[in-house]
Amino acid sequence: MSKPATFTEDGGTLRFSGDLSLACMGDLPERLDATTGVRAIDLSGIERIDTVGAWVVHRYADRNGIAVEGLSEDGRHLLEQVQKADAPIAPPPTPLPSFLRVVGEIGEATATAGRTMVGLLGFFGATVLAFWALIRHPGRFRFNAVVQRFEVVGVSALGIIGLMSFLIGIVIAQQGAVQLRQFGAEVFTINLIGRITLRELGVLMTAIMVAGRSGSAFAAQLGTMKLTEEIDAMRTIGVSPMEALVVPRTIAAILLMPLLGFYSSLIAIIGGGLLCWISLDIPPITFIQRIREVVPITDLYVGLVKAPVFGAIIAIAGCFQGMQVEGDAEQVGTRTTAAVVQAIFLVIVLDAFFAVFFTYIGWI
Template sequence: MDKLWDVDWSPPDQADARVVLSGRLTLDSITELDNALTGRRPAGFGLAIDLKGVTGIDTAGAWAVNGLVQRWNEAGVPAQLEGAAPDVERLVGALIVRPLRVVRRARGNPIIDRLERIGRAVTAQAKNVASFVGFLGEVLVVLAQTLIGRRRLRGHAVIHQAEAIGVSALGIVGLLLFLVGLVVAQQGAVQLRQFGADIFTVNLIGRATTRELGILLTAIMVAGRSGSAFAAQIGSMKLNQEIDALRTIGLDPIEVLVIPRVIAASLMMLGLAFYGIVCALIAGGLFVWAELDMPPGAYLLRLQEVIPLSDFVIGMVKAPVFGFIIALMGCFHGFNVTGNAESVGNSTTQAVVESIFVVIVFDALFAFFFSFLGYN
């Protein structure tokens, strides 16, 4: 059976190569056609592909012609089509794949690039701080108006948030502080035993948990548990345009969403901190009873002697402040949610991290402040 196509290459001694294609360039003979087109290596100053005699072509034939064009172009020998019917030229042209241009960014000065990134980060943080200060001022104004009766206090919302923040957290906070009390007692006893000062283990347990650890660890637990919940809840409401709906019907989102959470977190932190301190002291008492043979009655009397009233008061002063900070940070990042669900996750993470950071900073400031006042 005679083949339905023909490939005629020009003599190799010519400066410009030329190939004449004729007949039907179809899938039926694509293998032989491709071998005929690739049988000659690129040479000369150019290649002319004469398609005047092509009577039929399909996608396979167009790919074969396109491959010929690409091979010669990549070798630095320009190839062009001649005499093709409009339909043939359109099909071959549609399949031509042009090489991608890779644009490489010129490498700049690494020191300048680093300074530029630092500058962007500082600018972003400055904007974040300015936004937070504005949010804080708005919350304080609404809170003051609520406390003096100029705005409505939503008691049911406060009770609901108090249950979520405080009552639901009793188990995890109690367990955490109980274990911390055991660890502090055990490590303190091991170290003090070297100096024959086992009795001072009670001093370590009492003062460390009452003034610092009990309050701080409770705040960290509430930040991870409730601060993240505030950011996620308010962020989801913003994505669903529920906050815009509140404004549309004449309700202030700060009054409806933020104030109940701030009040509930401040009050519940006070109760949770006291509860956590008691759990830590109970754990310490059990340890010294088992290891140091100190009965519970003697342990309680010793606690009364070594824990000044100022330590308890300082702890109870810090607790509502920490609760206020945690609720404020969670709500602030919830209102900052934009775009999509990924933003909710990012804002939730930022709320937890920044809440813990700010709580620790304020704890250090309280320590220096009360030390300056003489309450060491």
């Protein structure tokens, strides 16, 4: 049975009795505030005390600078926790001016990009070392894992890459024909289709598609394995995650990107040729003959040289971000998004570098 909390004054000491809890508090705080001349508080008569009761006693004792006595061990612990929690709330920081805030965000983003680039270079070095270790110990090479990645990266992607390339070829042919018709040069649409698909768009669009499809899958798979501690378990039993997980994915991306890029270019040329046949009345035989005349073999070499580099970048970026997952499942989504953005950004930067390089050496 709960007893209302009461107190009596005895020679400057407040002696409490009953239950010092919210349900039995009543007007105790008001009566306590009206009491003066108190030198000590005795709580030995309290049968039960809760957080509200401890707060009322602490507030009165702290305001008047008096000691609290007679509490049990649990009650003393509760009072100590209330005392620790009685701290002034820090005011919110003064907001920075807009200019300084923008500069700070730019600086933070630059520092993050620098750290990511350094980490990516370190991961690239670790991947090279893993390749070297497998060359020295070929028995540790996992052929079945590479073949499985072939199916995931290449075979399963043929449909979507073919559809995308076919539509891109149609768009290039249609837009080129519309613009060239103003000068009576519709026949040069064939030049546009052949050169831009074999040299640039075929490989570039394939790399973007592979980054969004396979690069994100690599990051999500390794990130999930990191969360479930499978990667730590592999290290415990003496299996290198770099050799078992990263190298097969990197090999699959490097070997299949040239094939996918060439396949994409061919499908884009077929799409462009179909539109030229329908819209410009250029028969397929003429289209093919014209392609052979105007497209130099160096355009094919340019695409085949760029493709494996793009594949390596996509695989390394995806695996790197997956291996960075820590803490919770939200990190998997964050790192997967970062892998796709990072891979596409690096592919476009490298494509610009290759464009300047091949122009410099005369492959134009």
